[in-house]
Amino acid sequence: MNKVVQILALLGLLASLSACSNVIYRIDVPQGNYLEQKDIDKLRVDMTKEQVKFVLGSPVAENAFDNDTWHYFYSLKGGRGNNFEKQLIVEFKDNKLLDISGDFKKSEDFNTPLDI
Known part of the structure; x- marks a missing residue:
């Protein structure tokens, strides 16, 4: 009978230890350039x-x-x-911004140069 109690106690201990793996803190790992829509605008x-x-x-x-092609990429592995x-591809021609594409939308003013 004493052996049965020891085995049950051991099983209970092992079960509680395996449950701890769900509470282990894992950090978020960010990589790349964090961009916001307000920057793209x-x-x-x-x-x-x-x-x-x-x-x-x-x-x-x-x-x-x-x-003339730049890649901005951001990933967060939670x-x-x-x-x-998220990614943004920036294209230039003759050292001037020509176009952008990717996961961000162009602002309504994108096609209006700053000089105007």
């Missing part, structure tokens, strides 16, 4: 690369073969499995 066609860099920061990746990703 500041972009205007014909801005220089320096102006875009001032507004958005340096891109995560620049194409070594095409210096500790609880909730993942989040």
Whole structure:
């Protein structure tokens, strides 16, 4: 009978330890450039690369073969499995902002240069 109590106690202990794995804190792991729509709304066609860099920061990746395309990427790997990703592709021609694409919308003023 004493052996049965020990086995039950051991099983209870093992069950409580395995339940602890659900309460282990896992950190969120952010990577890349965190951008908000309000930052994207500041972009205007014909801005220089320096102006875009001032507004958005340096891109995560620049194409070594095409210096006129910049990639901004942000991902958040949540500790609880909730993942989040956003990207923005910025295209230039002759050192002037030509177009943007990706997970952000262009502002209504995007096609109005800053000089006007």
